[in-house]
Amino acid sequence: MNSVSTTDTPFGPLNSHDRFDYSPIHGRPDYDWPQGARLAVYLGFNLEHFAFGSGMGAKLGASFGEPDVLNYSWREYGNRVGAWRCLALFDSLRLPAGIVANTAILDHCPELIQACIARGDELIAHGHTNAEQQGAYSEAVEHALLRHCAERFERVAGVRPGGWLSPWIAESRLTSDLLAETGYRYTLNWCHDDQPTPLRTRNGSPLWSVPYPQEVNDIPMMVARHMDAKDFAQLIIDNFDEMLEQSRHQPLVMGIALHPYLVGQPYRLRHLRRALAHIAEHRDRGEVWFTTPGAICAHVDTLKSGITNDSRSR
Template sequence: MTLELDHHHRYPYRPITERPDFEWPEGKRLAVHIGLNFEHFHFGHGYGPALVPGRHEPDVLNYAWRDYGNRVGAWRMLEMFESLGFPVGLIVNSTIADYCPELIQAYRARLSSELIAHGRTNSESQNEFDEAGEAALIAESRDHLLDVFGERPVGWLGPWIAQSARTPDLLAEAGFVYHMDWAHDDQPVWMATRGNGSILSVPYPQEINDIPAIVPHRGDHREFEARIVDQFDEMLAQSKRQSLVMGIALHPYIMGQPFRIRSLRRALSHIAAHRDDIWLTTAGAIADHYAGVCPG
């Protein structure tokens, strides 16, 4: 008897070398998108990446470090993105709308951008709720962003990228078109949902992501710069065979630090120099185009 592993049954295995070919707009083969995370946290409790583990609450050191991103780092990054002409996906905890709405408004006014829901706060993990609680979390995040910013998000990144077994179903039922929680491919992938529905998974990286690269792995910012450049150069070459998606995941309290933003600017300038050969875009535009050329 062979062991049969439990399976999510969301998508079948299909190697990237055996899929129908397609192109991005204007015949481009590589789509590049940036996901910039705007996060807000409880003071004195809840989750949050730690500079020093084992500290007691209130953890002023870590709370203030994260708040630097909203107060300073994100504004410096806005200037950088504007100077380089980069569109940006704004991945937003809905409580940001109460804390610093002017930050999101500035990005929307000065950049080509998209609003992506990111739960209520990163002080909580999405998979710690029962079904009713998770559905309420999704609806509250969606509706509050719509009420404050006038844009209904169609994309989702879960707080802490923590899905339950039912999350794709709940997202589809709440009107979301795509999510970015599964880092399992370099192309969008249709995922089955209950009731014969589907939702699109858009690639969002765990390797080209400043939190895992720099905080737990303690990587150097220059090494992260090299990762971005090497990832881009290799994917640009690979995309001649299959159209691909390259995501870059950023957090203002990390890459908005002055010494790191200088390094990030060099990496993004390298990508910008190839803008005629690639599609610089947002995750939502990727989802929309892919659904048109490869419907679920």
Template sequence: MPLTDHGRYAFSPIPARPDFDWPGKARLAVYLGMNLECFDFGSGLGAELAPGGPQPDVLNYAWRDYGNRVGVWRMLELFDRLGLPCTALVNSAMYDAAPGVVEAFRGRGDEIAGHGRSNSERQGSLDARGEAALIVDATQRLHREEGRRPKGWLGPWISQSRVTPDLLDEAGYDYLLDWCHDDQPVWMNTRAGRILSVPYPQELNDIPQIIGRKREAAEFADMILDSFDVMLAESARRPLVMGIALHPYIMGQPHRLKHLDRALRALTARSNDQVWFTTAGAINDHYRQLGL
């Protein structure tokens, strides 16, 4: 019996693809994906530090809120010290829930990408009309606040329906980040044309590793460096994208920031002219210019 196919892209083994360079003839593009998220109090979804009790689940709500009140500022200071850019993946409700947070990333010149309205909901569980409305709501708020439309989208909870790429393309998005199927950008078919899938990690991602697999920050930091070493060596043969996905309520904790600091300092120290520290949006822009 044949497998059901999504129809979005064809199978393509990475060694068989055309070669290309990133800007400045770099071979490895590295970006930080900073998830800026907010949550309903007393209802909806949210990552858990510990198994939650009946709503209102004060323990887990307050733990997540710590990220916007404290953790994100520690992380911003670290990124400033190292001169690292970010792609800020923004819930549009952040402007009301945590004033000043998104503005701090804007002030650094970081990319602001769409990440739904809040992380208390999944877009993939909505019908097509409801999902389209969610995308429009979030996009319009980011456009109004930032003065430009976001180019990229990460679904809250990496949530997609069968028509999400179509809806994002029709809403004017250039790229999406939900599919962790490759280490290079991949064109995806939509009913009106195509949209670019930019690699976004689920391995180098603090939620799956620290919350899901119960690893801690020292091991997560080692994973970042091990991945960098392997991918930098491999990039001599083929260009690659290395993303690092971070959440302030996780990596902004003091005992974890120490290890993130260690990893990012070592990563920058090991870098050379073959490494491009960038944003997901800049990766999208460059790849589109290549015409591949």
């Protein structure tokens, strides 16, 4: 047989993002969350607005062209009714929320954002609208989008948002770099871990990845997989119970991603109430830290030198 040079084959290392190195969860440095908790839990509550007659959006039923009254109005139920029912539920259980919001919400239903600010919730930038995605934007346009969202929320809330979640989790090759350069402290786009991860950026500016769920998330579960509300509630409970047990060995983060046009429907809200009450009981026993993504980011920032691997610039 003729020998084949390894340099002539396509079997070498694959393309990499180079944002972080591989690191197995076992064997990492140990630390605690505030009050000695081992599991941090947060709500990622998505408030979104969609263009009427064009653009992207989750669908309840078949679309036969624009204007798509069925699917537009189904999503709009979340802003008019569902979100308010959810906020009342969060109030009843004394749960803070990370409000993942489009800036278009400020034009469409500013009362909703004001209610979240009055609750003391954290505002997290989520693009201008979920009718669009930023992955195909030029660097200049994407940079302008990130600045617009930060500045618009700062004018309304008096605090510049520290966190970002892209509509549809769509990124360009430069998104993390641009986030760091426009002053964001963390991103929710990456779902690769159960602990925060520092990301490398092109100029060395710090940026954390805070875990955001794509399984404990009502859109992929209910829209894509057609999961029933009672099963989704049990998914939340099972995920929480298992992570609480796992957190004896290392500190963990559990996010719960919710959209009010889904979980704000009355029959689904009933089941969500059961799941969140279960977690609140454990919080009341001092077993978990129920918090926001921004507070998680702030905590790991104080521990950075002791818990992370290299975050050098690329």
